[in-house]
Amino acid sequence: xxxxxxxxxxxxxxxENGETSTGNGRDRDRDLILHYLxxxxxxxxxxxxxxxxxxxxxxxxxxxxxxxxxxxxxxxPDKLSVKYTTTNLHGHDVGVVQANRPAPFKCLTYxxxxxxxxxxxxxxxxxxxxxxxxxxxxxPGWEVNSCGYHGDDGYLYRGKGTGEAFGPTYTKGDTVGGGxxxxxQEFFFTKNGALVGKIPKxxxxxxxxxxxxxxxxxxxxxxxxxxxxxxxxxxxxxxERNKQQMAIEKISIPPNMGYGLVxxxxxxxxxxxxxxxxxxxxxxxxxxxxxxxxxxxxxxxxSYALNQRKTLRQLVRNGEIDGxxxxxxxxxxxxxxxxxxxxxxxxxxxxxxxxxxxxxLDEGVKYGRLELARFVGLTGFQDIVEDCFALLVxxxxxxxxxxxxxxxxxKELVADAxxxxxxxxxxxxxxxxxxxHLHSHLEKLLRQLTVCCLERRSLNGNQGETFRxxxxxxxxxxxx
Amino acid sequence: xxxxFFFSISYHLSDCRVREExxxxxxxxxxxxxxxxxxxxLRGKSSPEFxxxxxxxxxxxxxxxxxxxxxxxxxxxxxxxxxRKEDMNTLVxxxxxxxxxxxxxxxxxxxxxxxxxxxxxxxxxxxxxKKAVQNGNVEDAIEKVNDLNPEILDTxxxxxxxxxxxxxxxLIRQGKxxxxxxxxxxxxxxxxxxxxxxxxxxxxxxxxxIFEDAANCPVKxxxxxxxxxxxxxxxxxxxxxxxxxxxxxxxxSLLKMLIWAQNQLDEKAVYPHINDLSTGKxxxxxx
Numbered sequence: 001x002x003x004x005x006x007x008x009x010x011x012x013x014x015x016e017n018g019e020t021s022t023g024n025g026r027d028r029d030r031d032l033i034l035h036y037l038x039x040x041x042x043x044x045x046x047x048x049x050x051x052x053x054x055x056x057x058x059x060x061x062x063x064x065x066x067x068x069x070x071x072x073x074x075x076x077p078d079k080l081s082v083k084y085t086t087t088n089l090h091g092h093d094v095g096v097v098q099a100n101r102p103a104p105f106k107c108l109t110y111x112x113x114x115x116x117x118x119x120x121x122x123x124x125x126x127x128x129x130x131x132x133x134x135x136x137x138x139x140p141g142w143e144v145n146s147c148g149y150h151g152d153d154g155y156l157y158r159g160k161g162t163g164e165a166f167g168p169t170y171t172k173g174d175t176v177g178g179g180x181x182x183x184x185q186e187f188f189f190t191k192n193g194a195l196v197g198k199i200p201k202x203x204x205x206x207x208x209x210x211x212x213x214x215x216x217x218x219x220x221x222x223x224x225x226x227x228x229x230x231x232x233x234x235x236x237x238x239x240e241r242n243k244q245q246m247a248i249e250k251i252s253i254p255p256n257m258g259y260g261l262v263x264x265x266x267x268x269x270x271x272x273x274x275x276x277x278x279x280x281x282x283x284x285x286x287x288x289x290x291x292x293x294x295x296x297x298x299x300x301x302x303s304y305a306l307n308q309r310k311t312l313r314q315l316v317r318n319g320e321i322d323g324x325x326x327x328x329x330x331x332x333x334x335x336x337x338x339x340x341x342x343x344x345x346x347x348x349x350x351x352x353x354x355x356x357x358x359x360x361l362d363e364g365v366k367y368g369r370l371e372l373a374r375f376v377g378l379t380g381f382q383d384i385v386e387d388c389f390a391l392l393v394x395x396x397x398x399x400x401x402x403x404x405x406x407x408x409x410x411k412e413l414v415a416d417a418x419x420x421x422x423x424x425x426x427x428x429x430x431x432x433x434x435x436x437h438l439h440s441h442l443e444k445l446l447r448q449l450t451v452c453c454l455e456r457r458s459l460n461g462n463q464g465e466t467f468r469x470x471x472x473x474x475x476x477x478x479x480x
Numbered sequence: 481x482x483x484x485f486f487f488s489i490s491y492h493l494s495d496c497r498v499r500e501e502x503x504x505x506x507x508x509x510x511x512x513x514x515x516x517x518x519x520x521x522l523r524g525k526s527s528p529e530f531x532x533x534x535x536x537x538x539x540x541x542x543x544x545x546x547x548x549x550x551x552x553x554x555x556x557x558x559x560x561x562x563x564r565k566e567d568m569n570t571l572v573x574x575x576x577x578x579x580x581x582x583x584x585x586x587x588x589x590x591x592x593x594x595x596x597x598x599x600x601x602x603x604x605x606x607x608x609x610k611k612a613v614q615n616g617n618v619e620d621a622i623e624k625v626n627d628l629n630p631e632i633l634d635t636x637x638x639x640x641x642x643x644x645x646x647x648x649x650x651l652i653r654q655g656k657x658x659x660x661x662x663x664x665x666x667x668x669x670x671x672x673x674x675x676x677x678x679x680x681x682x683x684x685x686x687x688x689x690i691f692e693d694a695a696n697c698p699v700k701x702x703x704x705x706x707x708x709x710x711x712x713x714x715x716x717x718x719x720x721x722x723x724x725x726x727x728x729x730x731x732x733s734l735l736k737m738l739i740w741a742q743n744q745l746d747e748k749a750v751y752p753h754i755n756d757l758s759t760g761k762x763x764x765x766x767x
Contacts, residue, residue: 042562251736253757258731260758262575265568271591277584278576286614286709310591317593408593409566416565443568444760445738447561451554452741459547459748467737469567472730473574 060099068097081221084213102206111179120218125151129207167196182464193230267302268440270309313415321351549751569594578729613712618647
């Protein structure tokens with residue numbers, strides 16, 4: 001990493017130990033900027049996230065009336081029912097309808113059901129999946145890249161005119177379901193709430209839920225999830241996840257790994273009081289917990305300035321920003337010397353936030369003019385400053401779209417930034433560990449886990465679930 | 481003059497089959513990505529002093545099947561992950577609470593603002609039960625469990641039997657032979673009659689009485705402190721379950737999932753691993 005010609009104060013700062021901050025100081029500050037300002041932006045976007053499920057894919061909701069095999073069938077006004085109107089004469093006058101959107105990819109399964117209202121003259125109903133380019137006058141499964149479970153013979157068709165015996169036939173009054181299991185890459189079908197069978201899915205790309213009727217008066221209604229399914233899909237998903245979970249549980253990890261990681265986490269972020277209680281507890285359990293990585297922990301020197309970091313965190317969390325700034329000037333002047341640094345920005349912002357919190361708006365405005373105005377022109381800071389100032393506008397700022405500034409998470413963020421900045425002043429820190437002051441070991445492991453799962457999914461045609469810590473913590477299952 | 485190394489490699493690139501030929505003085509001079517693939521291929525072959533090396537069918541298969549991700553690309557992906565501090569704090573709190581470290585959980589709540597997922601008061605109660613069993617005061621433990629929630633033992637016959645069995649072991653340990661036999665006959669024998677597995681456990685336990693030197697007999701494991709810990713663990717788990725809380729912390733499962741995920745991805749890609757869970761250090765794929 002080349003050393004940038006420094007115009008910044010970091011070069012002029014020499015702290016108590018006589019160490020000169022070199023180009024590395026600029027790199028560290030840049031890392032801090034990117035990391036913590038991004039975290040502020042992340043808070044903004046995840047504000048309503050608890051309700052948002054899935055990964056932004058739109059689901060099929062109704063039948064597609066535009067590309068259906070017009071002339072042979074009618075779709076009901078609510079687009080959830082289809083009826084074959086004429087008399088069928090041959091194999092190229094099937095009344096086929098697809099859903100308005102393809103099945104989403106980024107989930108464990110996709111599932112929908114049909115209900116046979118009337119089996120008509122010949123009961124040639126079918127349910128299956130087809131691609132966008134499907135010939136809309138053929139039964140699903142009769143053409144390549146499609147599959148269908150047919151009610152008249154109970155056969156499964158997947159790509160040619162002859163199918164294979166698969167399950168029971170179905171007729172008026174039956175509820176039949178079709179689904180895709182992305183983890184096992186299989187299609188599965190159900191009848192009246194019971195699983196009929198599964199077959200491998202070797203069709204790539206987007207697939208549309210498809211329904212077909214073929215003889216006079218056949219009528220079928222579709223359920224894309226608006227009403228409860230006959231088949232317990234959630235239970236099916238749970239048992240599939242369970243299979244995977246059991247395979248995972250069989251893996252062995254070194255004993256007491258969790259304890260070591262919790263300890264380094266507490267050290268890294270400066271939660272000194274928790275750490276002391278934790279140490280005491282692990283030593284007094286029966287039998288005492290031996291944390292094998294004690295050596296590794298010492299090498300990291302993560303207990304550097306532990307007490308000071310704890311103190312600063314407490315001051316920030318209590319809203320005593322002036323106190324925090326005073327201590328920093330005293331102990332680590334190089335961190336607050338550049339008044340355009342990230343740490344200064346976040347601290348001044350927090351002071352502003354604390355004033356707004358108690359309704360001292362005039363004082364807030366004064367403070368903003370004095371300490372925050374200089375950030376308005378700076379790229380990277382501007383959007384955040386503006387959002388922060390917006391707090392002044394609302395009668396109930398905590399309920400507004402910028403209310404996240406008033407939450408606990410913002411205080412935590414500022415405390416973390418100060419913590420990182422102090423860690424980065426450690427003269428013992430080797431260059432290799434430059435990112436050490438940003439991520440604890442636990443965080444590194446969680447990131448690796450996330451990327452491995454994402455990459456695996458991406459190599460699987462981008463289909464299936466991936467790892468999201470937030471969901472793991474919300475649900476009582478360890479994978480979502 | 482023939483160069484020291486000549487080899488060709490075929491692979492798929494956007495649906496085209498590509499064949500490249502390389503000349504190099506040594507393996508290290510080759511593009512690092514290709515050399516990784518190569519190291520795999522050469523593994524198991526004889527020494528690379530061949531002047532002419534040609535890949536056979538199997539090697540070509542291996543060379544084409546895996547995606548190579550460089551350390552730089554991988555680090556970019558790592559940095560792009562959006563991980564919330566609150567979620568990590570919750571994970572740590574879950575660990576402290578499940579393990580029963582009340583003071584640490586309280587302090588953590590104060591220092592980080594993270595809310596514990598269950599009432600900390602229940603942890604203290606649970607830990608008291610666990611400690612009682614660990615110290616051999618089983619009667620006391622049973623009383624405490626019933627104070628906490630009488631349904632726990634009612635709905636958990638196996639747990640109740642194990643607690644009674646532990647009580648019997650403690651009586652035997654203290655040399656109270658007569659009392660032990662009485663206890664076994666009144667409390668444990670009826671359970672043994674109902675359940676074959678319980679009967680076998682009971683017989684094993686009573687066998688302790690037969691041996692003069694119980695500490696060296698075939699069933700001496702029952703006297704070992706680890707048996708107390710096992711029972712304590714069982715009680716701990718049952719209490720947590722009765723409070724609709726998972727009996728194990730989530731963190732170790734996630735660590736296992738990491739190893740599993742890396743193993744799974746190994747089938748399709750070459751990329752930097754984390755091999756040492758305690759440091760989280762990223763290592764280039766080693767060959």
